[in-house]
Amino acid sequence: MKEITVREFFNARKKDLALSLITELETLNKKITSPYVNRPGLALSGYLEVFSAGRIQIFGETEVRYLQTLRDDVLFSRIKDLFMMDVPCIIISKGLSLPPVIEHLANDMQVAILSSRLSTVHLVQHLIRYLQDVFALEKTIHATLVDVFGLGILLTGKSGIGKSECALDLVHRGHSLVGDDLITLKFIDDHLIGRSGREFGHFMEIRGVGFVNVEKMFGIERVRRSKTIDLQIELMPWQENLDYERIGLSNTYAEHMGVKIPIIYLPVSPGKSVSVIVEVAAMNMILKNVGYDAAEDFNRRVQEEIRKKSMLKKSVEIQPGTNDNPIDKG
Amino acid sequence: MTTRSIKVENRLGLHARPSALLVRTATKYRSDFFIEHWGERVNGKSIMGVMMLAAEYGSELLLIANGADETYLLDEVTELFKSKFNED
Numbered sequence: 001m002k003e004i005t006v007r008e009f010f011n012a013r014k015k016d017l018a019l020s021l022i023t024e025l026e027t028l029n030k031k032i033t034s035p036y037v038n039r040p041g042l043a044l045s046g047y048l049e050v051f052s053a054g055r056i057q058i059f060g061e062t063e064v065r066y067l068q069t070l071r072d073d074v075l076f077s078r079i080k081d082l083f084m085m086d087v088p089c090i091i092i093s094k095g096l097s098l099p100p101v102i103e104h105l106a107n108d109m110q111v112a113i114l115s116s117r118l119s120t121v122h123l124v125q126h127l128i129r130y131l132q133d134v135f136a137l138e139k140t141i142h143a144t145l146v147d148v149f150g151l152g153i154l155l156t157g158k159s160g161i162g163k164s165e166c167a168l169d170l171v172h173r174g175h176s177l178v179g180d181d182l183i184t185l186k187f188i189d190d191h192l193i194g195r196s197g198r199e200f201g202h203f204m205e206i207r208g209v210g211f212v213n214v215e216k217m218f219g220i221e222r223v224r225r226s227k228t229i230d231l232q233i234e235l236m237p238w239q240e241n242l243d244y245e246r247i248g249l250s251n252t253y254a255e256h257m258g259v260k261i262p263i264i265y266l267p268v269s270p271g272k273s274v275s276v277i278v279e280v281a282a283m284n285m286i287l288k289n290v291g292y293d294a295a296e297d298f299n300r301r302v303q304e305e306i307r308k309k310s311m312l313k314k315s316v317e318i319q320p321g322t323n324d325n326p327i328d329k330g
Numbered sequence: 331m332t333t334r335s336i337k338v339e340n341r342l343g344l345h346a347r348p349s350a351l352l353v354r355t356a357t358k359y360r361s362d363f364f365i366e367h368w369g370e371r372v373n374g375k376s377i378m379g380v381m382m383l384a385a386e387y388g389s390e391l392l393l394i395a396n397g398a399d400e401t402y403l404l405d406e407v408t409e410l411f412k413s414k415f416n417e418d
């Protein structure tokens with residue numbers, strides 16, 4: 001199981017969550033082990049049988065106002081019991097203040113108390129989004145990720161097959177680059193989110209030229225930080241007897257961390273403009289997503305034609321006295 | 331060049347699935363391959379061409395193969411028609 005220290009969390013989110021540290025710096029050493037947050041309402045009333053200790057504890061207005069009603073000795077023992085559960089840290093929303101006894105106890109027991117100026121709802125939403133990202137399953141693969149007409153297309157294939165060149169061509173045609181060569185895939189909300197495996201910026205290696213900086217060369221509009229992956233296109237050398245998809249009625253999928261992504265195996269041969277085909281594949285997928293499937297449509301028309309011919313034939317066959325079938329003559 | 335005439339025996343005729351099977355089979359061979367239906371001739375290795383024939387149940391087709399492995403190609407293709415493309 002993944003974990004992060006409260007210090008890492010604090011340093012990363014200080015600004016976005018308008019956080020300040022109430023307790024001493026040494027209290028930041030505990031570890032957050034869960035991607036969820038907890039409102040400890042019932043725990044503060046003394047019920048600790050079921051309690052999610054590994055989570056960040058959020059003290060909203062409910063908790064703070066409730067604590068203010070407690071006698072000092074009760075307050076002391078309830079908070080002590082809570083801290084004994086080894087909670088990673090407490091975040092108070094709306095910049096509310098806690099009775100001073102809690103701060104002393106937190107310093108003694110090394111539990112960080114952070115204060116955020118955000119409302120409880122916003123705080124929880126931000127936290128969940130951040131923690132989901134931090135705790136998400138992830139893997140890094142050798143691929144190139146581009147955004148074509150709003151679809152995230154993962155280009156895969158052997159080294160030297162032309163992934164970068166294809167991506168460059170797509171950028172040149174007005175699409176955008178997410179990352180080249182090393183892509184980190186994260187499993188978030190049943191989707192795969194891809195981003196560059198390194199935070200070095202949007203560089204690419206083009207054989208014969210060397211490194212190019214796509215952002216500098218084409219502008220900020222042609223690069224993306226991350227993108228949900230909708231389609232994978234595997235570039236492969238043209239092989240004479242391999243079964244390439246000819247109609248598009250059958251769907252094949254690649255699986256990454258349990259997510260099925262439609263995959264297209266695209267034969268690459270000299271003189272073939274791969275980027276145009278990638279664009280076409282993207283547009284075809286967009287059409288499918290809005291309910292139009294060209295392969296199905298074409299097949300339906302063929303079937304209709306077949307049906308018409310069969311009917312015509314039958315009607316000719318049942319006419320009495322016509323042995324001479326005009327259709328069979330061809 | 332070898333030619334062979336054959337009847338479409340599967341009920342639904344040459345729609346997408348049988349056409350794909352036919353084209354995939356023919357593509358394995360080096361010989362040129364054509365199909366004639368009502369005097370219209372299409373390339374038997376082109377899925378678009380084969381589907382556009384819209385060959386219906388009971389219609390007669392002329393298979394034409396030309397090349398070193400023409401008879402093998404026709405044998406396998408004939409087999410497909412006889413087995414009704416595993417459909418009926």
